[in-house]
Amino acid sequence: MMIDFKAMESYLETREKKQIFISPETELKKNDMLKLQELANKYTKINIASCIRTKENKKGSFEKDFYIKGVIICPKCKNERKEDFTKTSLMNYLKDYERDLYICVECKEIKRKEAERQYLAKLALDSDKEATNIYIKNYLTSEKSWKRDLSNYKKMKILRNYGINIHTVAKHIQSLSYYDFLSTPYWKAIAEYKRRKAGFKCELCNSTGILHVHHRTYDIHGYELHKLNDLIVLCEDCHIRFHEE
Numbered sequence: 620m621m622i623d624f625k626a627m628e629s630y631l632e633t634r635e636k637k638q639i640f641i642s643p644e645t646e647l648k649k650n651d652m653l654k655l656q657e658l659a660n661k662y663t664k665i666n667i668a669s670c671i672r673t674k675e676n677k678k679g680s681f682e683k684d685f686y687i688k689g690v691i692i693c694p695k696c697k698n699e700r701k702e703d704f705t706k707t708s709l710m711n712y713l714k715d716y717e718r719d720l721y722i723c724v725e726c727k728e729i730k731r732k733e734a735e736r737q738y739l740a741k742l743a744l745d746s747d748k749e750a751t752n753i754y755i756k757n758y759l760t761s762e763k764s765w766k767r768d769l770s771n772y773k774k775m776k777i778l779r780n781y782g783i784n785i786h787t788v789a790k791h792i793q794s795l796s797y798y799d800f801l802s803t804p805y806w807k808a809i810a811e812y813k814r815r816k817a818g819f820k821c822e823l824c825n826s827t828g829i830l831h832v833h834h835r836t837y838d839i840h841g842y843e844l845h846k847l848n849d850l851i852v853l854c855e856d857c858h859i860r861f862h863e864e
């Protein structure tokens with residue numbers, strides 16, 4: 620049975636001569652639903668409800684609820700699915716058809732996955748923050764030192780292996796005084812690594828003795844671990860000459 624929307628609207632306007640426009644014999648298709656949603660936005664729930672009959676009307680017969688067959692349109696993907704409405708559930712739907720309550724199974728699953736993804740991302744971020752804090756506390760504090768007997772290889776491996784935020788670490792390094800920086804386990808391991816690699820000789824004049832590890836550029840300060848080639852091993856004399864130039 621088709622709904623006579625024209626008559627229904629004029630009834631809703633004037634509310635003269637009560638008429639039933641939707642009954643259990645009516646099947647509400649997608650376009651009917653869209654039209655009814657439009658009317659539900661315009662007129663009151665009571666007036667719309669007065670156009671719907673879900674009880675059997677025959678004289679003497681036992682009154683019982685009938686379902687109205689219709690569709691629910693997913694507010695997210697606009698796909699439709701079949702639904703048996705009572706008068707109340709139909710009215711609720713027409714008034715609140717945009718609510719998440721009416722989204723389809725597929726969209727619900729997408730929503731659930733998105734929520735899960737955000738939750739996991741937050742957990743990962745928290746654990747990165749935690750790892751960065753521990754890293755700073757252990758390797759970028761001047762009072763801290765490496766355990767005895769730890770090889771340089773292992774120290775460098777520890778410095779490299781953390782799931783840390785290298786920019787947070789760099790900011791922390793830049794906030795230290797240079798003097799404090801030189802006594803952090805971080806710098807000590809890197810300087811040891813460079814001296815070893817240079818064969819404990821000045822990279823300019825090959826002399827042994829006291830060796831300094833010099834920054835070719837301070838632009839890399841904070842990122843020394845990732846810019847090892849911008850560090851050079853120099854004897855005291857060469858180091859002085861470098862800084863004089």
Ligand SMILES: [Zn+2]
Nearest residue numbers: 693696723726
């Ligand atoms: Zn959907």
Ligand SMILES: [Zn+2]
Nearest residue numbers: 832833834858
């Ligand atoms: Zn220097």
Ligand SMILES: [Zn+2]
Nearest residue numbers: 821824854857
């Ligand atoms: Zn030298």
